[in-house]
Structure formats: C-alpha cells, structure tokens
Amino acid sequence: MSLLPVPDPAGAAARSVFAGADVAATARLTWLDGCPRPRFEDDVWSFVGWADAPVQMKVTEKNLLFNRIVHPPWRVIVKELTLAWIATRDERVLALPRARRIARHPRTLHARLYHLTFWLNWLTEHQITTLAAVTQDHCDAFLREYGVVRDKTTGAVLRSKAGGSLRTVVSAMQDITDYSEVLSADRHRPGFRPWGRRSPRLVTGAPARPQVVIKTEPLDDDVLRPLLTACLHLVDVLGPHIVSLRAELQAEREARGSVESSRTLRDAGLLASLVDAHLRTGQALPRLGDGQVTKRLRSGWDPADPLLPVNFQGLLRPSGHRDIGGALLVQARPLLEGAVAEVGTEYAWCRDALGVPRADTGEQVPWSLPLPTLSAIALIRIASHACTVATSALTGMRSSELMELTVGCRRTEEADGTGLVRHHLVSKVVKGRLWGGEVDEWVVIDEVVRVIPLAEQLTDARPGQSLFGPFHGFESKGAMTWLRKWVASPAGSRMGLETIPDDPVNPRRLRRTLSVEMAARPGGLLATKVHFKHLKVATSEGYAGRPGGAQAVFHHEWKKEEEKEKVKRTVEAYRQFEQGQLPAGPGADSLMAAFRAVEGELADHEPGLAKVVTDRQIELLLKKKASVLHLSAANYCWFEDPAKALCLKLAGTRSAAAPLTGLCDSSRCPQATHHLSHRSIWQTSADTRRPAGQSPDPGPGEGPAASRTRAVDAGSRRDRHGSSRRGWMTWH
Template sequence: MKLPRPLRAPRTISRRTVSAFAGCEVCETAGLRLLCGAVRSRFEDDLWDLRGLADKARSVKPYELVWDFSEIINTSWRAVTKEVLLALLAPHHDSVMACSLALRKFRSPRTCRRFLNRLTDWFNWLTREGITLLEDVTQEHCDRFIDEQQWWVPEPGKPRQQVVPETLAESVRVVQLITLYGELLSTDSYRAGFVPWNGRSTLEIVGTKWLRGNRTPVAPDHILQPLLATCLYLVNEVGPHLAAVSEQMRVAAAERKELPFATVAHVPALREVIRRMRAAGEPLPEGVVTKRRTSEELGILNRLAWHHLAHRVGVRSISVVHLRPHIVPHLISLAKTVGFAGPWARDAPTIRRDDNSQPVAWTGPLTDNEVDSLIANVLTACLVVTCALTGMRNSELVELNVGCRRTTQLAGRTRYRLAGRLIKGKSMGGVPDEWVVIEEVHRTVGLAERLTGKPAGSALFGEIALSMRLKRLREWLEETGNRERWGLPLIPKGPISARMLRRTLALSIAERPGGLLAAKIALKHISVATTEGYAARPGGSQRLFLAEAEEAEEEVHLRLTVEAFHEMKAGRKPTGPGARSLIEAYQHVDARLQEAAQHDPKVLQDDRHLEGLLRKQAKTLHIGPANFCWFRDPSKALCLKLAGTPDATKPLIGMCDSARCPQATHHQRHRPVWIGQVITIETFVESPRVAKGEKQRLLCERDRAQRVVKEIDAASGTAA
C-alpha cells in the first residue's frame, strides 16, 4: 500500500457523533456477495464472520475471514479499527469519498485481516503504555512502537530475530492509516495536525530501499534434480498402475454400500471362501492393526481386514460377536498357515527401475491405508511437476478443478490448456484464465484427476503447502523402502516452495540451453507454450510469468556479458568468427571505464558503472548451446541467410553454425560442449554399423570441433 505524499492531516477535525457505518451490514456495504444462509455481520458486532463470501479464492484460509475485534482492549479503538477496515473494503462509500486523504483502491479481506493484526498490536501497545486517547499519541510513541516491532522471538527461550523491512513497513502503514481517515472516525483520532513521521514514506522510515527485483531464491540444483527425477518417475511409471488400483478401491467401496450385513445364513459361504484360500495358499487380507483386548490366540486376527473378507462373500460386514463360534477357529488356523498380505496389487506388474532400468514389481501387496498414503504422495509428485513445468503461483494451483484440461487442434498439432482462475491483481475471486502447457503437464493433471476420483468442479490439489508435502514425501520414500525398490535418488533436505519453482523455471528459460531444468525437461517446449499462452490471453497469468522470464533473461544476458568482459581482462579472450568485433567493443568500453575512473576510482571496484556501459551490448546477446551469438547486424547472420529470412529480428539459434557465423563467439564455458561432441563423434566413427561415407562426414565434424577446442585453449592460455 502506497500512502499519498505529502501527507498532511487537517488542522481541525470535527468528530462525528455517530459512525458513518452505524447499522450497516459489512459485506453489503463493501459490495461483497454472500452465499445463501451465510452469517451477515453488522458493523457493531465485535466478531465479523466473512467465511460465507461467495467469491473468495480458495487460497484464502478460513481464519483470515474471522475478525475478532474484542482482542483490542480499548473499546473506543475497536470502533476506530472497524471504521478504518470497512473504509478500506468500501472505498466508494459516500462517507469515505468525502475523506480527502482516504485510499481510493479496494483492499481485499485478506489484506484487511493483516491490517487488523497490526492495528491490534498498535492499540494494545498504547494501552500498555498508559495511553487512553489517540489525541495523546506523539512521535515518540510511534518510534518506540516500531523499535519494538522490528524484533520477534521465533520460539520461547530462543534469541530474538529482526523482521524483514517490508514486514516492519506494514506496521508503519497502519500507524499512518489513522491520519488518512481522521475525518471519518467517530470515537477517537489523532490530534489535529499530527502526522506520524511527518508523512515520510514507510520504506524510508524503516531504513531500506524499495527493491523491485525478484528476490525469491531458485531451487538449489542439488535438490531440484533428484526431486524432479523422483516426481517424474512417480507420475510416469508408478502413477498409471496406482490410478488403476485407486479406481478399483472406489468401485469396491461403492459396491459394499449396497450389500447386506452377514448373518448365520452366510456361514457356509464364509467357510467355502476360507477353504479356497487355504487350498490356493492365499494370504488373508491385511488391514489396520487394532488394539482390542483379546486373548493371545484371537489377537492374531487383529490384523484382518474384515470388510475385504466380507466382500468376498457378498456382504457388507461380518459381526465377529455373532459369527465367531462358526468361523473364527477356521480363520485362526488359516492365518497361521498362510499369514496376511495387503489385498491390493498382489500381482503387481513390473516397471523399470530409475537407476538401471531393470524390471521390478511396481509395488508389493498394499493395505487400504498404504494405498491412501501412496496416492497422497503421488499427488504431491503431480503437484511438483505441474508447478515446476508451468510456473503457476499457489493461488493459481489451488484454483485448478477436476476437469480443467482442455485440448484444441491448431495447424495439425494438439494444444494443451488448463482452465483456472487468475487471482493476483484481480478483483475479489479473480477472473477465469487458461494456461497453455506442454503435454507432460496435461498428462500429469489427468493422472491427478484419476487419483482423486472427485467429481468435476472439485478442487484438484486442495491445499498446496508444498514444503510440508515434500517433507512427507521424503520421509515416506525412506520409511517404506520404495526409494530403494525403484532405484530413485536421495532427495536432500532443504527448502522448496511453489514460488521457488516458479522462479527457477523463469531463470531456466532465461538461461537456456543451460538452465537447471534442462537435464530433465525440454525447456524450449515450455517456452513456446508460455509464449503461446501469452499471445492467446494477453492479460492472463502467462503474461505475468513471461514478463518475469524476460526480465530474468535480461539480467542473465547482462551478467554473462560482464563475465565475458572480465574474462577478457584476465587474459581469457573469446574465439570464433565474431571474436575480433567483440574484443574491439570491449576495448572501447574499457577505455571509457578507465576515463571515468580518473574522476571516480570506485567505478573500477563496482560493476554498476560497467553494467551501464555494457547494457546495449548485452541486448544483442543470444545464448546458443555451444556459443554466444551477438546479433548486432541481421544481414551478417548466417542462420538467417540459410533460412532465407534476412529481415528477422532474432537469430535462429537451432540453425546456428558458430564456426562460420561472423557474429558467433566461443568462450571457456563452451569448451565442455565441444569436447562432448568430439567424444560422441568418435564413438560413432568406431561403430561398425555406421556407413563409410557417413564416417567421412563425421570425421570432418570432429576435426572442426577439435579445432574449436584448440582455439579456446589457446585464447585461454591453457593449450598444451
């Protein structure tokens, strides 16, 4: 929230005798729709219950919509808080419009709930300080309150920690809010002319600068790669078999509801089932181990899933008390002979292990609880894949419904979409939106729909809570031994969130073809899908994500340009057809840098001035798999000449022949790629299956790759 500047309070304030909102219904005044039968809170109530909002987003937690004003000790300040919050919810109310300093933009209930917490802290702090009237508040009180608010104790007995400036800034804002609505308040307000901190900006008050850059960290590669490998394996290999089991469970549960209860008349059928199981050596169905007080002999049956045994006979359940004399001795004897095993997936088909591709049964026999646990963890894998390969926010993931998948045919190709809602920056409840996704995501969401078994329109993933779900996934893989069974990598401990996955994808697209996801996912396909989604819905979610990726791309290109400059200064010069022009450009920049250093020597220690000089050069950079393309002159681009598109505004990196293009350069970072090409070609040349003529062509490619490696080594001073 940005407060008006300069902020000046009226010199005289005529206090209202009755609140402008007296007798009003909160939601009606704010223009918020309620569900039929929902609680209708009135302004005078000390508890506002907004949980019945019809248009609330799923990401809004129920507790955020229950506002308890009784926690404010001073009763007159409860009215102040109510008036301020309702004014934020209803900025177009006539009385709010009459306030010269009032904010004119609607604030969501979630934002207002945060302000309620801060106002409660502020007013109760004043009460503890012996202040009973807001007229007595001074700048000293404001400063002392903020000094205390900047520290918090995460756990009792632990050292206190300092909150981040942005969090502290919110406490400053609510202190200043009272000034904005002084003309509206009816019970108390600051004295005439008093403006906390004399109207200075909140970030200036807390001693920081507004950092516009995205500071969300990327998911560490040592966590991301095994996590993605595990989740993709669960989705592609385990998921389809598990979905079949889950569907069988739901069918069996539905059938069981229609069956009768067992009676003595069913005893012969029960004995026949027991006889057949003994003859086949089939274990009894295992369920949850109960802790009933029974004799040691009967205790063996505490592991028995009675409802599964009953289903075999065509009844809903078996009353042990009434049928015990008839079947329990037979069951005890059978249990001692064949034992117990989960009733599901007893003849599990094989899948390939992730580490060595050897066949292994996808699971052992599963109990009902084990199937439920497996479903929950594979759903977590579906969530990770969807989030990591789309860049969706938490608020967008939670809005996905069962049945959200869409497919269209365009130019002979299938396009995949997910229908959802865009919440961020939109009005209450958001607006309908669609994400264009790759086929892997479309298939993953389809698997999640099969696993949940919910009707169309139900929430697909429910609460996101990705960090907690991943913690359970790690523990489950180890405790069940499934990680060893499937040959999956160990997922190291560490923080992973939907925001981190979104940031990682944006940076990976910006850094392609060397992005963090490149080892497992075709980033080019994701980038194309994201761009297509933006073109189809320019105001949608993918526009915001694409803008974030493009901003990150600019940052990456500038960083790589600066790194190449420093490498040249250190004696590691670029090579390739475009090396000379790049070196000349860098020499020109270096001359200007030295000239600036004569007036301010600090420019040599800080890259900020250098970045300004190289920004124009960085805008021409395009990253290839084995080279940098400095696309300054389209008429010189070899790829455009080969494609017959000389008027294109971007190079065709996929057609790049960097050994011949006059705008391509090779750097030390590209050496491993060229070495890898040499090794690959030599492998093919040694193969007897490759035709002789093809070997001659490959040898020419190998010689060129070796020449590039030698040039890089010579320019870097590492040649043998």
C-alpha cells in the same frame, strides 16, 4: 484540555452512520446464496460466504474478531473504520476528504484489525479509556514497544521489526483521525493526528520506493533433477495404476458403507467356504495394517498368535458381513490357523501388480508391492502432491495461481491446417489485481498436459472446483514432506529414484529456478526429461498471446535473468581471453578484436597513477557486446549483423530480430564462437557422432548426416583460421 464525551456503549451503534448495515451489500461484495451475511452490529464478521475470495485466503482471514478489543466503545469505531476501508464507493465515505479512494482488499482487513487491537488494548492496559486522552508520547511509546520481537519466556529482545512491517500499524493509527467524521463512539481531540502530517514511511524509516531485490535462491540441479524425475515418474509411469487403485478403494468404501455394522458372521459353514476359496487358489488371507495389529496387542492379543495379523473384515467382505463372532472365532481357530500356515497373509491392495520400468535402468519391476489400506491412500496423496509440484516447476506459476486452477482448467487449441496443438491452463491472477483476481491463461508444454488430467482423476472435486486446493508452501508436512519420504522409502528405491535433498522447495523457488535456467541454458535439459527450448517457446507464446497477462510477468522476469546471464558469459569469455584461453570458431577473430578494444580502454589512464579494474567496469564496457549474444548449447552466437548470419541465409531471410537456432551451423557462421564451456558438448559429439547440442534421443529424421559429419569434423575445419585454431588448441 477539553475531552470529548464518550457516548454510552449501548447506544453507540444506534448513532453510527453504518447502524444496521449489511456489510457485504455496503462493500458491494458478491455473496454466495445460503451463507450468512455479516451485519454491522455483529462482534464477528464472517466473510466465508464471499464468492470471489481467493483460494489462498485462510479461514482465519475470513473472520474478523472485533470482540478481542477489550473496551466496548472502541469495537464500534474499529467496525466503522473497517467498513469504510472496503466500502470506498459509499457516499458517506466519499464525503471524507482524507479517506482512501482505493478499497482495501478484504485479506488486509484481518492484518489491520490485528494491529489496531494491539494498539487499543495497550491503551486500556495503561488506564486510557478515551481516544481524546491519547498523546504523541503514547503513540511513540507503543511503537517502540510494538516494534521489537521478544522472547515469550524471558521477555528479552530478540530483534527489531523491519520498518516496512510497522507501516501498517502506523497507517491504521492515523486512520482514526482521517476517518473521524464517520466515527461515532470516540475520537481523538480536535487537531491531533498521530505523528501529525508525517507519513507512515517517514515514521517507520521504511524506504520510499524499495528497490525490488530478488532474494529467492534458485534450486541446485542436485535438488531439481531428482525432484522432477520422481514427480514425472509418479505421473507418467505409476499414475495410471494409482488411478485404478483409487477406483478400487472407492468401490470398496462404498460397498463397506452399505453393510450394516451389526452384521456379524456366525455361520461356520459360510466361513469354511470363504477359507476354502483361498486354499483352492493359493491366495493369501488378507493382512491387517501395522496400526491395527498394534491395537490388537494393546487389547490383549498374544504376540505369538498366528491369527494376530489376519484381517477378518477383508476375509468376510464377499459374504457381506462386518466381523466374525467371538464364539465362531474360537470354533474355527484350527481352520484359520491351518489356512495361515498354508497360504500365509498378505495386504489386500496391489497384489500381483503389473510391471513398470525403473527410472534409472528401465528394468521391469512390479509397480507396487502389496499395500495396506492406509498406505494405499497415502500413495494416492503422494501422486497428487507430485502433480502439484510438477505443475509449479514446469509453468512458473505462483502459489496463488496454482490454487486457482480448477477441474476442467485445461484448454486445447488446434491451429487450422498446421496440425499444431497448443495447450492452455485457465487460472486467476490474484497478486496485484482486483478483488477475486482476474482470469488469465498459461501456455504450457506436453508434460503439464499429462499432469493436469491425472490430478483431476485423483481428486473428488467437481468441474469448476479447486483442483489442488489451498496449501501453505510445500514444506512443513506439505507436498515435499510426503514426496521425500516416499522417494527415500523402499518403494522409491525399488523404482530406481534418487533421494531428494532436504533443501527447501516452494513455488517461489521453483519459479525462480525456471526463470534462471531458461536464461542460462536455453538449449539444455531441465532435469532429465523436460526440454528448455519447449518451455521457452511455450512461455514466449503465452507472453505474445496475452501481453498483459501473468505469463508476461514471468516472461519479463526470465528476460531480466537472461540479460544478466549474457553479461556474465561475456565477462567470463573476456577473462578467459585475458588468461590466454582464446575462443574458437569463425567469429573468434571479431570477438578478440572487441576484447582487445576493451583491453585498450582499461589500460588508457594517467601515467604514474595506479588503476584498479573492477568487474563492474568490464561489465559496462562489454554491455553492448553482451546485448547481441545468443546462447546455444554448443556455441555462442554474436548476432550483430543479420546479413552475415548463416542461418538467415539458409532460410532465405534477409533480416530477423534473432538467429534461427534450428538452422545454426556454428562451424561455418562468421558470428559463432566456441569456448571452454562448450568443450564437453563437442567431445560428446565426436564420441557419439551426433550433432553438437542435439537431444540424446532425437526423433525420426532429426539431425541430417551432413550435420553429423560437420559436427565431428568441426575442429579440423578451424585450422583454416590461425587465431581460431590457436583458440581451439588452447581449450583442448
């Protein structure tokens, strides 16, 4: 076998087709002014200056470290590969018959370089210094070794890597052959390609087109309810006070920064006047935080010293001095000890806080107890985290889309002549889009409109800069860690907030939860304050306004969940029918006729042959019936014939694609039924004389008297229908 000669490493770059190239210009990347531009010869390419880099792109992903490849000539070929992957419109790359025509995202370069570094260093460890000596046996051996995860201490195999995760390394290994025409330092022998013409999918056993199975579990209501209650309480109730606290802290920081560090008070008379001001007003002396007290103890202070917790910097702040001189402290000790005995010490921030209502009882309590500086800063950060979590939960935005929100992202649009106001958030969609993402808008509800301005007041970012900044999930010292600790602390308990369980919370789960909840309970309440119907209207409007936008994707996910929920509810109603729990309402007879038809189809089989009926068979038979189901808080609407729909008759509309839920009168509509799941709602309606399904706090004029009477007396009207009355009595 003849081996290709390996060029001298020092001259390899000079013979490269990309020698001296400006990486950013060759790849046609938009670059920030003043930022260094990577050159082909650099052993580290920094993409920190890439103007369109997504916020979620980590700093480590922006730095490509070719110097980790041990054998110098191979650094050159990996640089050539890397540039060819992103510069697909370069003439030298277009000339390659097997080169990829769609540019790889700069984020993926870091991963591919990572895999290639392992492969090439593995060859070096096995005494192979030229790619011409690589055989298929080497490739198979490396993939077997690289395809398992081992214990770092014992070396024992813990698990095998999934086939999908190995496709990248196989693809990168094969690219050395596919891009060989632009490789100058080394190449495979002629005719050799790792695994030949087999694709990475076939080599690794990864599925061809893996079926998208959503494995993300939605949050339980036991987690979602206290979480959103805490976030909205921080935003709506405590938010304005926290903004004022932040302004005071900033003013204090600026004033302190203007004082020279050498300014030490040595004037006994001035100190006496400062102490006397506290005594006259009965105001406690400033107190140190626990951390600073600990430092004093470590430096030799007596734990019983009454001046141990006194914050001298805070006391001297009005005089413009940094600290008190040692001699003056000894001289003025009797004065200071007397002041501590008379007025005591207290933290400087949030003294005499205004009252706010508790989240549970509404009782007025101070919005905060006095806080040391570090705790005050932490409270501001907690409020900022609450804004991030609330925005995620109430919009269904992905984490990448949340990170792309900027200061000034909110847009308000007033409809001419209607008095209606629509609110939009301008962000970028990064997933599955071109480099830098694409600008998109989300139609949002009022709660989000209150969250975003607060978040803007809690950040130093300027207009156009990232609002929430980069974050890597909400757990692991992220937003949820701070929120849980604060809610579980005495401060959260004083606000009447319920402890948030430790169930993991992240944007993906919040998006999944919103999708499932909107599909399952379109007339219910999200946690304790947010109306699903408002969320549904907002997301639908965003879908209609931008059919190809990110909100359309979320709309599609939610619709799929809604279809599943409709089938589930229909099967549930059928199972109750089988058990003798008959539906009620004017449409009960029609529904039971459909159920009897399904029952007949399931019973029709060869005599003498046993037949096992599965849920899947029932779902298939009931699929058509489920497709016309519309879920409401107090009834099911089987919208099969628009001509029979009472809501359309009341509205004077002959046809519509969906019922008009706002005009629903399920006690008279021939397509409405009531089931066991609606019993508690109707019972509450009877107890409170409020129309079934109405919000607990209806607005002015909401719910006419006739509707209230109809809701309370609905049971008596159903006595006119024999089967309906029978069903009503069954689940009562």
